[in-house]
Amino acid sequence: APTVYNVAFHVSYFWDGRSESLEDLVLEGPLQNPNEMDTDWDEVLAKLGRDQALKRRFQRLFPEGLTPRTVSRAIAAFLRSLVALDGPFDRWLRGDEQALSERQKRGYRLFKSYGCIACHQGVNVGGNMYASMGVMGDYFADRGGEITEADLGRYNVTGRESDRYVFKVPSLRMVVYTAPYFHDGSAQTLDEAVAVMARYQLGREIPAEDRADIIAFFRSLAGRHPLLEAPQ
Structure with missing residues (x-):
């Protein structure tokens, strides 16, 4: 994920x-999903309300008290604090030539020359645009199995035929830690994911050594995690 x-x-x-x-995202998402948290707002608010100290602190920030909307605002504010950008690649961009290994530098050059950067770009190296899954080949036919509702992608939101099989391009920040890959979890390793993306998005077969170099570059995109401590 x-x-x-x-x-x-x-x-x-x-x-x-x-x-x-x-x-x-918080209001409508994982909380009610039976495959994730499998609960509802009534249950969540009841649990939170039993913690009187938390309830008092929360009400100082949100005078209207514990509601789905206020809890969503609080969690969203926390999520916005989870910024981890100071990775080796960021330090290299700022002029630290020693921040990247030669293999990572080679991987970055390959990442650009193969065309990956056309979709995976910006501060988050992705996450800022949509793309069709299977620009250069029929990914779903080759994958096999039934087409699921999740496979329809952006079409489920817009109803436009042009959005069928269109998905948000994922960020590559922290990608080395987030297997399996793709909306269907079909790629178990980064090596497999890079090979599949090259074949169906770029129409190319990337040699194993080049894939390894690109993955080495991906490791440089992992930033430093903020220290998370429970509030007192």
């Missing part, structure tokens, strides 16, 4: 972009 680090820089949320803000 994609990381929650650096989500503040995304153009929208979920693979199909159905939530346009972090507040909507």
Whole structure:
């Protein structure tokens, strides 16, 4: 699953972009999903309300008290604080030539020359645009199996035929930690993911050594995590 680090820089949320803000993501998303938290707002608010100290602190910030909207605003504010951009690649961009290994520098050059950067760009190296899954080949036919609702991508949001199989381009920040890959979780490793993307998005077969160099570059995109401590 994609990381929650650096989500503040995304153009929208979920693979199909159905939530346009972090507040909507929290309000409408994982909490009610039977495959994730499998609960509802009544249950969540009841649990939070039993903690009287938390309830008092919360009400100082949100006078209207615990509601789905105020809790979503609070969680969204926390998510915006999860910025982890100071990785080796960022330090290299600022002039530290020693921040990247020669292999990572070679991987970055390959990342650009193969064309990956056309979609994975910007401060988050992705997350700021949509793209069709299978520009240069029929990914879904080759994958096999039934076409699911999730496979329809952005079409589920807009109803436009041109958005069928269109998905938000994921950020590559922290990608080395977030297997499996793609909206269907079909790629178990980064090597597999790079090979599939090259074949279906770029119409190219990338040699194994080049894929390894590109993945080495991906490791340089992982930023430093903020220290998370429970509030007192």
